[in-house]
Amino acid sequence: MSDSHTIGEAPLAVEHADRPELRHHFADVEQQRNAATLGMWWFLGTEIMFFGGMFCAYLIYRRWYFPEFAAASRSLSLPIGTFNTTVLICSSLTVAMSVRAAQLGNRKMQVRMLLLTLVFGLAFLGIKTKEWSDKYREHHIPTFDYNVVGGEGDLIQENKHLLGIDKVENDPVKLRAREAEIQQHTKVFYSLYFALTGMHAIHMLIGVGLFGVVTWMAHKGRFTPEYHTPLEIAGLYWHFVDIVWIYLFPLLYLIDRKPIS
Amino acid sequence: MATTAVSVEKKNYINAEYGIRSWLFTTDHKRIALLYIISITAMFFIGGFFALLIRLELLTPAGDLLTADMYNKAFSMHGQIMVFFFLVPSIPATLGNFLIPMMVGAKDLAFPRINLLSWYIYIAAAALYLWCLASGGVDTGWTFYTPFSSQFSNTHVVEAALAIFIAGFSSILTGLNFVVTVHRMRAPGMTWSRLPLFVWSHYATSIIMLLGTPVIAITLVLVALERTLNLGIFDPTRGGDPVLFQHLFWFYSHPAVYIMILPSMAVISEIVPCFSRKRVFGYNFVAMSSIAIAAIGFLVWAHHMFVAGISVYAALVFSFLTFLVAVPSAIKVFNWTATMYKGSVSFSTPMLYAMGFIGLFTIGGLTGVFLGTLGVDVHVHDTYFVIAHFHYVMVGGAVLGFLGGMHFWWPKISGRMYPESWGRLAAIIVFIGFNLTFFPQFILGYVGMPRRYWDYSHMPEWQALNVLSTAGASILAVGYLLPMVYLLWSLRYGKPAPDNPWQATGLEWRTASPPPTFNFDEIPEVTWEAYEYEKMPLPEEVTLER
Secondary structure: OOOOOEOOOOOOOOOOOOOOOOOOOOOOHHHHHHHHHHHHHHHHHHHHHHHHHHHHHHHHHHHHOHHHHHHHHHOOOHHHHHHHHHHHHHHHHHHHHHHHHHHHOOHHHHHHHHHHHHHHHHHHHHHHHHHHHHHHHOOOOOOOOOOOOOOOOOOOHHHOOOOOHHHHOOOHHHHHHHHHHHHHHHHHHHHHHHHHHHHHHHHHHHHHHHHHHHHHHHHOOOOOOOOOHHHHHHHHHHHHHHHHHHHHHHHHHOOOOOOOO | OHHHHOOOOOOOOOOOOOOHHHHHOOOOHHHHHHHHHHHHHHHHHHHHHHHHHHHHHOOOOOOOOOOHHHHHHHHHHHHHHHHHHHHOOHHHHHHHHHHHHHHHOOOOOOOHHHHHHHHHHHHHHHHHHHHHHHOOOOOOOOOOOOOHHHHHOOOOHHHHHHHHHHHHHHHHHHHHHHHHHHHHOOOOOOOHHHOOHHHHHHHHHHHHHHHHHHHHHHHHHHHHHHHHHOOOOOOHHHOOOHHHHHHHHHHHHHHHHHHHHHHHHHHHHHHHHHHHOOOOOOHHHHHHHHHHHHHHHOOOHHHHOOOOOOOHHHHHHHHHHHHHHHHHHHHHHHHHHHHHOOOOOOOOHHHHHHHHHHHHHHHHHHHHHHHOOHHHHHHHOOEHHHHHHHHHHHHHHHHHHHHHHHHHHHHHHHOEOOOHHHHHHHHHHHHHHHHHHHHHHHHHHHOOOEOOOOOOOOOHHHHHHHHHHHHHHHHHHHHHHHHHHHHHHHHHHOOEOOOOOOOOOOHHHHOOOOOOOOOOOEOOOOOOOOOOHHHOOOOHHHHHHO
């Protein structure tokens, strides 16, 4: 901790002239690093609460409207989703390796791993965009001409038993009522799907921006084995955004993937 | 600047640099606190203007001054501005920002640039909100209840929701800065048990800010998405559930009440020992009760929803937890009173506010227990009883704490003494005006006057109490304007303040008034406990009075 610092007279920039990365109000690099890391952990706590609101809504509606949620979940592409999950996990690996490279003082490796991270991150976003545009084509986006009964994005035919259509098929009045219900309840699923994946994608975008800066800093040789806090805390953020996806993937894609009978 | 009165002066944070840029790009927590003081005061007066409209309308039973729609907008914008743009940032962003680094013996908050960023975010949010206001305003009440807000209201709901969403980030960043500063920036020897209670209370507040604010942020975003992109999450016609909105809204907005009151309790915990010349009674209990309030405060939200169709069993649990959260609040009140007991109490301006706070907060808190009781709540739900209750907490509590704190630390902030007799006069006017405004509302609510009504011509017997309330509001307005005037006056004409005018303990009093940019000439080493008043001399003014 600080003991014999004279302050007040010393101009801001000169105080830690030997350590340019050390900001004036910290006693030493250790304190600065601890503060930054703790700050990021608390920030991730707020992020958990931020996504928590939506997860809470998801939990309730999934319980209420389970068949509709399961049917709508089946309309998401499992191969694309799985592949995208892999891409994201790989990006976390490259982040971890770039931190390791920084600890070892290997600048070339650091930059290479960070660039790979950016590639994986952008690839994830690209694939996500493709999935969203598929949903648009299928009329599954609540904003535009939403429809899941008949037409291109029909969910009824393939999930007759799951949705209880087979029980009301012979009664046109009940059938229409059930279809209206399905239309409504799947809309809740897709609303949550787009809200959750949309918020996640915004976080990914921020992460890509953040890692753009970190990559540039690494390229300029700012990080040493003793000091690479920005890389570390940006890494924490990236891993967090990954973990959110690790939850989103099963919750949205894997609700009920039993073979359709 | 006002400080030119004394020609040869030590460099302090105010005269360290000059020019508008040195303020707009400052990372000094003390300067940022001043920026916040100016901005939240401006928002306070805008919110107050709407309060004035409400009180004028209710002067007569007929809905004559405003149209019904305008009245809806007036109370909505009064609530939203006061809650999100004044009360939530009030003490933390101003006094907390100014004092916490000094109280823990640091040169600045942990993240000075993030601190400045939080002010810019606040300004952006306020600007967006004022734009929303200028383009026609919003009429959802401060609570944004769906489905009215998401389907039926044709006012500027999205803009208002986004403005509050953005303001949320400013409060998250403030909270983040405080938590990290308290954990990581304490001076040598400043152990957790030596922290001033001001810091403990702000620590608890920051935890609520960090864990609560993101929930209302996402909730308001979902409302905005429902309005703009037709998502269906709270809208019953799209399969959603409006009660879920209420759950998510109150999950933040009840703890937000503690965001508003805990910092006031922080201020009171400093003022009471100082003007009683005694150690605070039961330091550990006061400190831990702040944490307990933050923790239990997260578990009581559904007491706002007893008539919203939640299950009876849930209501019972929430009612019980509501009683439970009153316990740590009561501990604080008892301990402050016990601190005064047999102390050398002097009635300086900050102490008058503190005593006002204790009395009014007790009334506000106890009526909160009434409201947490299932049967009583059904009777007085959505009446003026509720309005009176939360104004006793938010005005009688939070605003009195803010004013008391501003007076207590004014010598430190400005380097000038405020005129004491004017200060006492204003404190008494605020107290009288406040009670005259809000006590009649308890009675009005009890006899059944509903909140948010603009016309009560079917019940003309309510007029007398409403007239009293409006009269009180005008007295209260004088009480608010007076400090504005004499505090500004004191910047130029006030007596230069000594470093420690109240002979208070606490590190902030061991540096110059106003403090230098980095707070201390030398980082102090703390070897004493907080509130060792038995070792402090009596302040000069008190000695003279005796």
